[in-house]
Amino acid sequence: MSGTKRQKDMRKALRALLPRVPxxxxxxxxxxxxxxHLRHLPPSIAIWQATTSYIRHVHTDYDQLLDDDYDRDSARFFVVDDMNDVLLGWGSSRQLELEEEPGS
Structure with a gap:
């Protein structure tokens, strides 16, 4: 596998967090x-933030809720269960808790 040390560390962190991610x-x-903007973070934290942001925008109705005039916190509240379903499906032992959710 080629790439920088950071890229290799990121791939390792991704596999550890999400063993069944497509x-x-x-x-x-x-x-x-x-x-x-995530360069200053350890790989495991950068992967977690990237994962939650990606799932929120790609695998939930979050953006549609924002378009429907829900505020950010309300929209996040309504998609947290869907996000956790995706995380579980990808083999993550970590679940999202609304108060820990990173910005996107």
Whole structure:
């Protein structure tokens, strides 16, 4: 496997967090986690933030709720169960708790 040490560490953190994530979802999550604004974070935290943001926007109705004039906190409240379902399906032992949810 090629790449920088950080890229390798990110791939390892992704596999540890989400052992059953489909490749079609793993690649965009990895790309988000490698973004410059997350560079200061340890790989496990950057992967978690990238994962939750990705799931929220790609696998839930979050953006539609915002379009329907729900505020950010309300929209997040309504999608947290759907997000946790995705996490469970991907083999994550970690669940999302609304108060810990990172910004997107």
């Amino acid at each position: 490749m079609a979802d793993a690649e965009p999550i990895l790309e988000k986690a490698l973004a410059a």
